Amino acid sequence: xxxxxxxxxxxxxxxxxxxxxxxxxxxxxxxxxxxxxxxxxxxxxxxxxxxxxxxxxxxxxxxxxxxxxxxxxxxxxxxxxxxxxxxxxxxxxxxxxxx
Amino acid sequence: xxxxxxxxxxxxxxxxxxxxxxxxxxxxxxxxxxxxxxxxxxxxxxxxxxxxxxxxxxxxxxxxxxxxxxxxxxxxxxxxxxxxxxxxxxxxxxxxxxxxxxxxxxxxxxxxxxxxxxxxxxxxxxxxxxxxxxxxxxxxxxxxxxxxxxxxxxxxxxxxxxxxxxxxxxxxxxxxxxxxxxxxxxxxxxxxxxxxxxxxxxxxxxxxxxxxxxxxxxxxxxxxxxxxxxxxxxxxxxxxxxxxxxxxxxxxxxxxxxxxxxxxxxxxxxxxxxxxxxxx
Numbered sequence: 001x002x003x004x005x006x007x008x009x010x011x012x013x014x015x016x017x018x019x020x021x022x023x024x025x026x027x028x029x030x031x032x033x034x035x036x037x038x039x040x041x042x043x044x045x046x047x048x049x050x051x052x053x054x055x056x057x058x059x060x061x062x063x064x065x066x067x068x069x070x071x072x073x074x075x076x077x078x079x080x081x082x083x084x085x086x087x088x089x090x091x092x093x094x095x096x097x098x099x
Numbered sequence: 100x101x102x103x104x105x106x107x108x109x110x111x112x113x114x115x116x117x118x119x120x121x122x123x124x125x126x127x128x129x130x131x132x133x134x135x136x137x138x139x140x141x142x143x144x145x146x147x148x149x150x151x152x153x154x155x156x157x158x159x160x161x162x163x164x165x166x167x168x169x170x171x172x173x174x175x176x177x178x179x180x181x182x183x184x185x186x187x188x189x190x191x192x193x194x195x196x197x198x199x200x201x202x203x204x205x206x207x208x209x210x211x212x213x214x215x216x217x218x219x220x221x222x223x224x225x226x227x228x229x230x231x232x233x234x235x236x237x238x239x240x241x242x243x244x245x246x247x248x249x250x251x252x253x254x255x256x257x258x259x260x261x262x263x264x265x266x267x268x269x270x271x272x273x274x275x276x277x278x279x280x281x282x283x284x285x286x287x288x289x290x291x292x293x294x295x296x297x298x299x300x301x302x303x304x305x306x307x308x309x310x311x312x313x314x315x316x317x318x319x320x321x322x323x324x325x326x327x328x329x330x331x332x333x334x335x336x337x338x339x340x341x342x343x344x345x346x347x348x349x350x351x352x353x354x355x356x357x358x359x360x361x362x363x364x365x366x367x368x369x370x371x372x373x374x375x376x377x378x379x
Contacts, residue, residue, distance in 0.1 A: 073340055076343075083341070084348050089359035090363060093363035
């Protein structure tokens with residue numbers, strides 16, 4: 001899921017979360033494929049916040065760097081089974097961010 | 100090395116947070132309201148409404164995707180009705196210490212927001228009735244650091260540098276400079292602001308959860324949330340290393356590796372929503 005501001009919307013993007021108006025009413029449901037018309041309407045709404053569309057976030061830090069930093073943070077926790085489990089979970093999670 | 104700052108001096112400073120010149124006006128006023136016994140919903144609501152910037156921020160926060168009801172809360176009193184006075188007090192504190200946290204320690208706010216979100220996710224997983232209370236405890240668990248870094252800047256910088264060069268936890272490094280650590284001072288503040296015992300205990304013992312006698316579960320949640328936030332590398336709390344999790348606290352929560360991955364995954368969505376709130 002990626003968060004974009006209304007001006008960055010492109011036709012063909014699919015909503016990952018419903019678009020709500022200020023009163024909390026869903027205007028466009030999750031999964032809607034955006035057309036130029038929908039985008040123009042969304043842009044006219046002067047919504048606060050952003051729109052969530054499907055897709056992967058572009059990560060600012062390369063994965064190798066992220067994993068190296070993880071190693072460093074856990075250096076004093078070696079040999080502790082609980083900490084190793086937390087580290088494994090963190091590593092698996094970080095990898096999914098780059099898939 | 101300079102002398103250790105005495106407990107008496109530290110606590111005196113904390114007691115007088117309502118009149119410290121380094122503390123922004125909004126937080127000083129808020130502090131004075133929160134320490135009143137039996138402060139009413141109306142009093143809090145009218146205080147917030149007298150400050151448009153604060154009103155804007157708090158409504159933005161409760162209406163953000165961080166909460167379950169985006170775009171539906173139009174007034175501060177409505178927010179208090181839905182979330183409860185203690186949660187709104189905590190959120191107000193959270194939004195008013197934002198700049199102060201940025202000033203005190205770069206990255207501390209991101210760490211606190213991350214810990215808050217992680218605490219709520221774990222609380223929901225454990226079926227706690229008020230996961231928002233866990234959120235608030237996470238949000239302000241390091242509030243003691245803010246006061247230390249602002250009021251005793253040199254000493255706190257010393258502690259941060261020591262933690263970095265010696266590869267020790269900031270909690271350990273603080274000992275060389277201060278008679279009380281940030282958790283103890285946070286506990287004092289929480290009491291002063293009349294937060295429920297549940298919150299005070301979670302803040303006070305977030306580094307030593309086995310000392311929590313009344314609310315061991317809530318305390319264990321904040322303890323683990325803090326560690327997971329550090330494990331994920333969100334923000335900066337003064338720790339270069341991830342502190343070792345307490346065995347008993349970890350066992351109490353009965354989380355599997357899959358559960359922890361789940362917490363990380365949900366945390367990711369929450370971070371985005373948080374950034375949205377912070378962008379003014």
